[in-house]
Amino acid sequence: MVVGSTQLEVLNEYERQQIGERQPLPERYLGVSDEELEVRISAARAALGDRLVILGHHYQRDEVFKFADYSGDSFKLAKVAAERSDTEFIIFCGVHFMAESADVLSAPYQRVILPDLAAGCSMADMAAADELEVCWRELEELGVTDVVPVTYMNSAADIKAFCGREGGVVCTSSNAVATLRWGWERGEKILFLPDQHLGRNTAYSMGVPLDKMVVWDPQQPMGGLRPDEVAAAKLILWKGHCSVHTKFSVAQIEQLRLAEPEVRVIVHPECTWEVVQAADASGSTETIIQRIRESAVGSVWAVGTEIHLVNRLAKEMAPGRTVLTLDGLGCLCSTMFRVSPNHLCWVLESLIEGEVHNQVVVPDDQKHWTRVALDRMLSIQ
Numbered sequence: 001m002v003v004g005s006t007q008l009e010v011l012n013e014y015e016r017q018q019i020g021e022r023q024p025l026p027e028r029y030l031g032v033s034d035e036e037l038e039v040r041i042s043a044a045r046a047a048l049g050d051r052l053v054i055l056g057h058h059y060q061r062d063e064v065f066k067f068a069d070y071s072g073d074s075f076k077l078a079k080v081a082a083e084r085s086d087t088e089f090i091i092f093c094g095v096h097f098m099a100e101s102a103d104v105l106s107a108p109y110q111r112v113i114l115p116d117l118a119a120g121c122s123m124a125d126m127a128a129a130d131e132l133e134v135c136w137r138e139l140e141e142l143g144v145t146d147v148v149p150v151t152y153m154n155s156a157a158d159i160k161a162f163c164g165r166e167g168g169v170v171c172t173s174s175n176a177v178a179t180l181r182w183g184w185e186r187g188e189k190i191l192f193l194p195d196q197h198l199g200r201n202t203a204y205s206m207g208v209p210l211d212k213m214v215v216w217d218p219q220q221p222m223g224g225l226r227p228d229e230v231a232a233a234k235l236i237l238w239k240g241h242c243s244v245h246t247k248f249s250v251a252q253i254e255q256l257r258l259a260e261p262e263v264r265v266i267v268h269p270e271c272t273w274e275v276v277q278a279a280d281a282s283g284s285t286e287t288i289i290q291r292i293r294e295s296a297v298g299s300v301w302a303v304g305t306e307i308h309l310v311n312r313l314a315k316e317m318a319p320g321r322t323v324l325t326l327d328g329l330g331c332l333c334s335t336m337f338r339v340s341p342n343h344l345c346w347v348l349e350s351l352i353e354g355e356v357h358n359q360v361v362v363p364d365d366q367k368h369w370t371r372v373a374l375d376r377m378l379s380i381q
């Protein structure tokens, strides 16, 4: 599809509303060779020294990931952002909601930079604060008030702020079981958003039957549910998903097992319930890494998560184990991919010149309750 200039203006306006003013990569950073970028990023990193820390999510491309002082999933990187108060800048090589959380958890004098502000997350975009307000009001109209809102880390700051204000919490795939337990200790029902699959897979692993879960569709009046369905539910799942992890299928697992009878399949809990049931194991990115590294030498694994992590596991993170991607091709998160070495080079060299580009700032009116929800998350292990 050819995107015309009017559509681009609309897109740019949409991006501005969603993620703040984005400063595009200057032309002089285009067409620079990988070798030159590596030399220049290393030099800028060395010149900036202790003034900054670089955080890299596991789904980042290698040319960026190798410069990370800390790598991890969103839970681990949020903890680092909260602990490393000794730097002026946090360069977050990840996506927008992660940088927002870092801004909230870091010290007031620290500035968080996302090298490309267009690095968003389609799942996070599936839950908007006004839709959540409507959902909450409609639940009240149904007489359903003993509800704890739990939002996945992969959501915008205003969604997290809502959860903090309404007695809820943020969770990640690393602490989802403990967080759902926390929620049910405080309310009869949990409203879980935006990822229905993480919510369903986690609750099912805790013994909650599928018929005690319903899916709330924000595009439908009353979520598209009957009052008796909501009343009977223990878990209300927002109709959102990850466009990367839902590409994995049961058919892929079956085909792989035919070709590789020894293979063990491990998938991320953002995959569908059917895929998680068909796999041998599931877990957060940190769990996937740990399980494969701790497996017997000679083991063969097929992994259902983003391709950059799978490739890194295959090449260097799990010596002696064979690691394959579940779908045979690899699922790429295109928004994670937006953070390029060119962007990283630009923001670092600009800092040396005293210019700050693509800073992520959570508005003051959202900061307090977002912090409350994130602090609750960090206290739940």
Ligand code: SF4
Binding pocket: 095, 120, 121, 122, 123, 124, 154, 242, 243, 244, 245, 306, 333, 334, 335, 336
């Ligand atoms: S992998 Fe899915 S949930 Fe994670 S950043 Fe990409 S689109 Fe969002």
